[in-house]
Structure formats: structure tokens, C-alpha cells
Amino acid sequence: MVRTYQEALNFIHGRDRFKKAPTLERMRHFMALLGNPQEQLQMIHVAGTNGKGSTVAFLRDLLMADGQTVGTFTSPFITRFNERISRDGEPISDDELVALVQRVEPVVAQLDQELAEKGPTEFEIDTALMFCYFASHPVDTVVVEVGLGGLYDSTNIITPLVSVITTIGMDHMKILGDTIPKIAAQKAGIIKPNVPVVCGRLSADALAVMDQTAARQQTQVVALGRDYTVTNQPHEAWGERFAYRYAAWHWQHLQIDLLGPYQMDNAATALTAFITYQQLRHGAVTPATIRQGLAHTAWPGRFERLNDQPLIAIDGAHNEPAMVEMAALLRRHFATNEVYIVLAVLADKQYTQMVRTLLTVPNVHLIVTQFSGPGKRAAATPVELEEAVTVHDRVTMAADWPTALREALSKMSAEDLLLLTGSLYFISEVRHYFKDPDDPA
Known part of the structure; x- marks a missing residue:
């Protein structure tokens, strides 16, 4: 009971x-x-x-x-x-x-x-x-x-x-x-x-x-x-x-x-x-x-601003059609900014194509990483993600997303955009960290 x-x-x-x-x-x-x-x-x-x-x-x-x-x-x-x-x-x-x-x-x-x-x-x-x-x-x-x-x-x-x-x-x-x-x-x-x-x-x-x-x-x-x-x-x-x-x-x-x-x-x-x-x-x-x-109307996790300077946003673009839309958004709204993206997705998604789609935006710098994944569903590992593209000078790899976050923040200026995107489960983890940094749950 x-x-x-x-x-x-x-x-x-x-x-x-x-x-x-x-x-x-x-x-x-x-x-x-x-x-x-x-x-x-x-x-x-x-x-x-x-x-x-x-x-x-x-x-x-x-x-x-x-x-x-x-x-x-x-x-x-x-x-x-x-x-x-x-x-x-x-x-x-x-x-x-x-x-x-x-x-x-x-x-x-x-x-x-x-x-x-x-x-x-x-x-x-x-x-x-x-x-x-x-x-x-x-x-x-x-x-x-x-x-x-x-x-x-x-x-x-x-x-x-x-x-x-x-x-x-x-x-x-x-x-x-x-x-x-x-x-x-x-x-x-x-x-x-x-x-x-x-x-x-x-x-x-x-x-x-x-x-x-x-x-x-x-x-x-x-x-x-x-x-x-x-x-x-x-x-x-x-x-x-x-x-x-x-x-x-x-x-x-x-x-x-x-x-x-x-x-x-x-x-x-x-x-x-x-x-x-x-x-x-x-x-x-x-x-x-x-x-x-x-x-x-507000909807958490949909290009949601977590910080203004530098601009940090999260978006649950968790599949290839969503990444196509994301690339269009970045070209339209952030063409004059450098865009740093931390990407973590579930292993059952089209991550190869998702990575390639993001890299069609010329001012995107991509950091691929991983998160724990919900229940029995596996997250794609950085190695799998990095293998999804040929050697590319705008793709780096981080062991986990907090490391990727620190790496991006160390490279970007106040005018740049930092976007954390991919699985909605990943976005949930990030949002919880930003909204309740002292809450261990």
C-alpha cells in the first residue's frame, strides 16, 4: 500500500x-x-x-x-x-x-x-x-x-x-x-x-x-x-x-x-x-x-533564458526535425553572435544527423557531452557523438555536462550565446541546477 x-x-x-x-x-x-x-x-x-x-x-x-x-x-x-x-x-x-x-x-x-x-x-x-x-x-x-x-x-x-x-x-x-x-x-x-x-x-x-x-x-x-x-x-x-x-x-x-x-x-x-x-x-x-x-504563454525548456549576461538558454530540441528548426532560429536571431552549444542526447536518437545539422550554422561551436539518462534509456556518449562527424575544428568533447558548461563559459564573451540542448531529460537536469543550485535532489 x-x-x-x-x-x-x-x-x-x-x-x-x-x-x-x-x-x-x-x-x-x-x-x-x-x-x-x-x-x-x-x-x-x-x-x-x-x-x-x-x-x-x-x-x-x-x-x-x-x-x-x-x-x-x-x-x-x-x-x-x-x-x-x-x-x-x-x-x-x-x-x-x-x-x-x-x-x-x-x-x-x-x-x-x-x-x-x-x-x-x-x-x-x-x-x-x-x-x-x-x-x-x-x-x-x-x-x-x-x-x-x-x-x-x-x-x-x-x-x-x-x-x-x-x-x-x-x-x-x-x-x-x-x-x-x-x-x-x-x-x-x-x-x-x-x-x-x-x-x-x-x-x-x-x-x-x-x-x-x-x-x-x-x-x-x-x-x-x-x-x-x-x-x-x-x-x-x-x-x-x-x-x-x-x-x-x-x-x-x-x-x-x-x-x-x-x-x-x-x-x-x-x-x-x-x-x-x-x-x-x-x-x-x-x-x-x-x-x-x-x-x-511560457513553456519551460523551450529556448528558455536562464541567464542574461552572458545569455544562457536551454531548449529540448531532442530530435532531428527539432534541430533543423533550431538551426533556422540561430541563423535568424543570433547570426552576429558566437554560439556555444552543449549537446547531450539519448542514444536512440539520430545524433549523427543532429550534430551535422547544428554545424551547418557557421558561428556554432559545439561541445558534445553526456548525462545520466532516465531509467534504462541510455544517453549517447561523447565518443559516439564525436564519431558522428568527421574531424571538425568546431566540435570538442567533454566527459560530462558541468565540465562542458565550464569550458564554454571560459571561451565565450558577454555578447555570445550559450545554449544547452538535446534530450528533455538533460534539459530537466540543467534547469534544476540553475534554478535550485543548492538543492541536491
């Missing part, structure tokens, strides 16, 4: 992470035993290769600016597990998490007995905890982020009011498939009959999969670049500014505090989903709500 917060975390993290089967029957059975709490909720479902977290954050703040109470389910966490289940941006309390685990623990034990070695996974339990929490702590809207893929993700037992697919790129290929259409088909698995779909900036082959799936489900796709547009309106301040147009809605000079062209796409995708959702609920869409919601 779980009694303490640490015991609750041990129970959650002690489960298998992956026991994927091409079915949702186990999850449906699990939720039925818990009384199907998900059926009490009004939800927006968000899938995609990259941009899910930021899109969820923009949606949360748009809905809150409208006066709604908003639940969010996100992954992974940056500082503490509790962040994954939040209400109006406030993570679930330790005591509430313990109470939830106490509720699901006997049901998990029952399923373990029924299904032998095929009881609920860690993420299925996370999802169940979230559904139970928001059913017993009601909110107006729950924004649910898909864990992996879509079709067989444990969150996909829901029927949301709106489905969102942010981007499609090459990641988790061993699980989702090795081509864009195959990966798109997995993400399109969240499309439900008569539930409108909002897509971000997708390639033509990915969008074709969405349109075909939506047609079969008797619904329609609204896509960035085809049905709604975002136009960059550059300015000198931190963040991005853009014009937005969708059907009868158009606004100039919308401001966000998150940096990067892709964040404008994420904001526009969230805004379109918000408009669609409000129409279904007969809710209001006002310029004041839009401007307040977008300007307010």
Missing part, C-alpha cells in the same frame, strides 16, 4: 515503460474498472512529432484568458513529475498524487493478476491518474497531450471536441514507422468521427494522410498554410510577432514570448484549435482574449 509521495513515484516509475500492443483493449478495460472517468471530461487532444508541449501551453493560456479552468496532461516533465497533471498551470499536489495512486493501485494489481505479465504500463497509469484527477477535480476543459504516436497511445480512448496534430517528422521510427506517411498514419489515429481536426505545418504527403483519414471519419482538416496562415512581423524585442488569418478572423501584431519561427506556427495552431473549440461550445473569441492568452 502506497503511503508517501516517494512511494507513489516508485510505484509509477517501477512499471514497464513500453509494453506496446496494437490495441487499446487493456487501457479500455483499465478505465472501465475505474468507472470511465474520461467520459465526464470535455477535451482537446494534441498529437505531433514536435510542438505538442508549446501548443498545449498556448491552448491552456487562451482558454484561461477566456475565463475557463483548464486541466493539462503533458510529458515529459521538466522539474517534477507533478507537472504532468496540472490545473490552470499549477501541478497536482503531492498529497493529491498519493491519494490518486492509492485509488488505482488495487486496480493495477487486479489487472496484473488477470493479464499475467501484461498489466498496465507506466504511461497507461499516468493517463489513468490524470483522468481520475480531472473527473474528481472538475475543470471546464482538459488539454491532453499524446505520449507517443497516436493510434495506440493510451490517451486515444477519448472522444475530444477537437483533435490537433502539430507536426510530422522522423522520430521514434522503430515504433511508428520509417517514412513520413507511416508516421503520419500513426498520428492520424487520433482522428475521430465528426471531430474537427486542426493541423500545423505538415508536408504534402503527411497532410494527404490526414485528409484521407478525416474523410473516412466524416470530418475535415484545417491546416496551416492551406486554410489558415501566419506571417512573420519581425521586431527587435525577445520573442516573436506575427499576423494571423483564418476565415473571418485576422489579427496583426500578435506577440509571443517564445523564440523561434516554429513557435509562431505552434501559437497559430493553438489559436485555430481554440477558435474551433469555442465555436463548438458557442463561446466567445475576442481580440483581448487572444492577445492576452498568447502573450502570457
Whole structure:
């Protein structure tokens, strides 16, 4: 019997992470035993290769600016597990998490007995905890982020009011498939009959999969670049500014505090989903709500400033599509600065290509390193990373990231940028160090 917060975390993290089967029957059975709490909720479902977290954050703040109470389910966490289940941006309390685990623990034990070695996974339990929490702590809207893929993700037992697919790129290929259409088909698995779909900036082959799936489900796709547009309106301040147009809605000079062209796409995708959702609920869409919601949005670990002079930032660009976006951001915003990058990624990522992509930016100096890695997942070692490129005078190696940090700080001037990037687990470690340097946890 779980009694303490640490015991609750041990129970959650002690489960298998992956026991994927091409079915949702186990999850449906699990939720039925818990009384199907998900059926009490009004939800927006968000899938995609990259941009899910930021899109969820923009949606949360748009809905809150409208006066709604908003639940969010996100992954992974940056500082503490509790962040994954939040209400109006406030993570679930330790005591509430313990109470939830106490509720699901006997049901998990029952399923373990029924299904032998095929009881609920860690993420299925996370999802169940979230559904139970928001059913017993009601909110107006729950924004649910898909864990992996879509079709067989444990969150996909829901029927949301709106489905969102942010981007499609090459990641988790061993699980989702090795081509864009195959990966798109997995993400399109969240499309439900008569539930409108909002897509971000997708390639033509990915969008074709969405349109075909939506047609079969008797619904329609609204896509960035085809049905709604975002136009960059550059300015000198931190963040991005853009014009937005969708059907009868158009606004100039919308401001966000998150940096990067892709964040404008994420904001526009969230805004379109918000408009669609409000129409279904007969809710209001006002310029004041839009401007307040977008300007307010912050998302830890997404080109987040940790220090101003010198400028130190972290970003969880954890796969090759994200590194392509990162390289574009650096060319656009930091072309006149020297950029020192400390990179640490998980071993199952395309680190060879990630290193090469960063080195296409001529003012980048790269220090490859490693971190401990979560659970059983290995981090790529510096030797593996350094072997990912031919001998290069802008790549060095450090045994661990604190050493890499010291090396970068010793070389850079006050006008330069130091960026720590790669795995979100690595970013979590770095952020904790900067935010709580005296906390040994």
C-alpha cells in the first residue's frame, strides 16, 4: 500500500515503460474498472512529432484568458513529475498524487493478476491518474497531450471536441514507422468521427494522410498554410510577432514570448484549435482574449533564458526535425553572435544527423557531452557523438555536462550565446541546477 509521495513515484516509475500492443483493449478495460472517468471530461487532444508541449501551453493560456479552468496532461516533465497533471498551470499536489495512486493501485494489481505479465504500463497509469484527477477535480476543459504516436497511445480512448496534430517528422521510427506517411498514419489515429481536426505545418504527403483519414471519419482538416496562415512581423524585442488569418478572423501584431519561427506556427495552431473549440461550445473569441492568452504563454525548456549576461538558454530540441528548426532560429536571431552549444542526447536518437545539422550554422561551436539518462534509456556518449562527424575544428568533447558548461563559459564573451540542448531529460537536469543550485535532489 502506497503511503508517501516517494512511494507513489516508485510505484509509477517501477512499471514497464513500453509494453506496446496494437490495441487499446487493456487501457479500455483499465478505465472501465475505474468507472470511465474520461467520459465526464470535455477535451482537446494534441498529437505531433514536435510542438505538442508549446501548443498545449498556448491552448491552456487562451482558454484561461477566456475565463475557463483548464486541466493539462503533458510529458515529459521538466522539474517534477507533478507537472504532468496540472490545473490552470499549477501541478497536482503531492498529497493529491498519493491519494490518486492509492485509488488505482488495487486496480493495477487486479489487472496484473488477470493479464499475467501484461498489466498496465507506466504511461497507461499516468493517463489513468490524470483522468481520475480531472473527473474528481472538475475543470471546464482538459488539454491532453499524446505520449507517443497516436493510434495506440493510451490517451486515444477519448472522444475530444477537437483533435490537433502539430507536426510530422522522423522520430521514434522503430515504433511508428520509417517514412513520413507511416508516421503520419500513426498520428492520424487520433482522428475521430465528426471531430474537427486542426493541423500545423505538415508536408504534402503527411497532410494527404490526414485528409484521407478525416474523410473516412466524416470530418475535415484545417491546416496551416492551406486554410489558415501566419506571417512573420519581425521586431527587435525577445520573442516573436506575427499576423494571423483564418476565415473571418485576422489579427496583426500578435506577440509571443517564445523564440523561434516554429513557435509562431505552434501559437497559430493553438489559436485555430481554440477558435474551433469555442465555436463548438458557442463561446466567445475576442481580440483581448487572444492577445492576452498568447502573450502570457511560457513553456519551460523551450529556448528558455536562464541567464542574461552572458545569455544562457536551454531548449529540448531532442530530435532531428527539432534541430533543423533550431538551426533556422540561430541563423535568424543570433547570426552576429558566437554560439556555444552543449549537446547531450539519448542514444536512440539520430545524433549523427543532429550534430551535422547544428554545424551547418557557421558561428556554432559545439561541445558534445553526456548525462545520466532516465531509467534504462541510455544517453549517447561523447565518443559516439564525436564519431558522428568527421574531424571538425568546431566540435570538442567533454566527459560530462558541468565540465562542458565550464569550458564554454571560459571561451565565450558577454555578447555570445550559450545554449544547452538535446534530450528533455538533460534539459530537466540543467534547469534544476540553475534554478535550485543548492538543492541536491
